Amino acid sequence: MRKNLALALTGVATLFALTACGGGTASAPSADVSATLDPANPTIVKVGASPVPHSQILEYIDENLAAEAGIDLDITEIDDYQTPNLALSDGSIDANFFQHVPFFDDQVESKGYELEHGEGILLEPLTAFSKKYADAASVEDGAVVVLMNDPSNQVRGLRVLEGAGLLSGIVDGDSALTVESDEAKNPKQLKFQEVNAEQVPKFYQEDPAVGIAVVNGNFIVQAKLNKDEVVAVEPTENNPNANILAWRAGEKTAGVAKLDELLHSDEVSAFIKTTWPEGDVIPAF
Structure with missing residues (x-):
């Protein structure tokens, strides 16, 4: 399922709190990431993503890989670069997929978000x-x-x-x-x-x-x-700006872990190469 989210609709109070104190609320304990996911009763994973290419990749996973893996993606498209980490921090979503590592590091340092991320998934050369x-x-x-x-x-x-x-x-x-x-x-x-x-x-x-x-x-x-x-x-070789999946610190649930695994699958790599053959988006794994 896909929907849209605008900056004005997220937790503005969270923005002021994080900006003022330089830190977020304590994370809940991590779920057992080895827990078995049941395809007959899929786990819903709420993900915020940029419309292109991130949401398109998530839709491909939802339509082709998620059911067998035991997850069901609830995808929220977000057009700007500030809302996704706000929405993740305030619990509106379980994970986001839109940012590269240097941007993530800057947001965590400057706004006090308590977030974690996985390995690089894709690169969008400037x-x-x-x-x-x-x-x-x-x-x-x-x-x-x-x-x-x-x-x-x-x-x-x-x-x-x-x-x-x-x-x-x-x-x-x-x-x-x-x-x-x-x-x-x-x-x-x-x-x-x-x-x-x-x-x-x-x-x-x-x-x-x-x-x-x-x-x-x-x-x-x-x-x-x-x-x-x-x-x-921008050169692509040894480029440090790979986009990643992010989640709240200590809250990498079994569903989020499975999504991160699928984002690094051979099927997703092939989808990226086929969908963007001119190299506007390339796999980073």
Whole structure:
């Protein structure tokens, strides 16, 4: 089953509590992850996920693998990057599937969430698009670049631009704000515009001032961006930004454990490769 969840509908009180105190509530004891799941009486697992590709992968599992494994997925689609961990922390869902490890680590540290995660499942390479420039070498001084505004994805986007020869010397902790005014790191004096991840394609498609937009793989697919406009792509080899399944600390139930196992199955790997043959989404296991 699939439904949608908006940021405004989740526990706002939880957000204020976590932001203020820097920590979450204590986790309940873990269930026995070795407990037998019964296909005749499947365990419902509530999962929050981005619509593309995460929800699509979960739907494939629900329709093809879950019943025999003894679970039944209740999938909630969530369009933004803040709601899923809020919903997981306040108990609205049992697990979420939308984020990569650096983003997870930043959320846990900055908001005090008590969460855990499994091994990498998929990778969505960041890609730089341009309607104005045929390639990175032709990018003019002072060009406007749209980046995601969350810290982990922003430095990742800066590294994509560095790999294309547009920036230099990017290190962990760099941001659009620090790099823009640094002549050594930003010799072309690029101007950065920071927006929510899901808004990057909209700015790119609708704002004629935008020279380059660095877009996450799931939003490339969702917005059906033109691959002829690609000027740089994030390397996939040894990429640390694999997306993972997350759950509340100490609450990896038998159902959640089984879902994590299925997400790492040969069937899911084959589904990813078949559904996204151009490499917008690739298996990370």
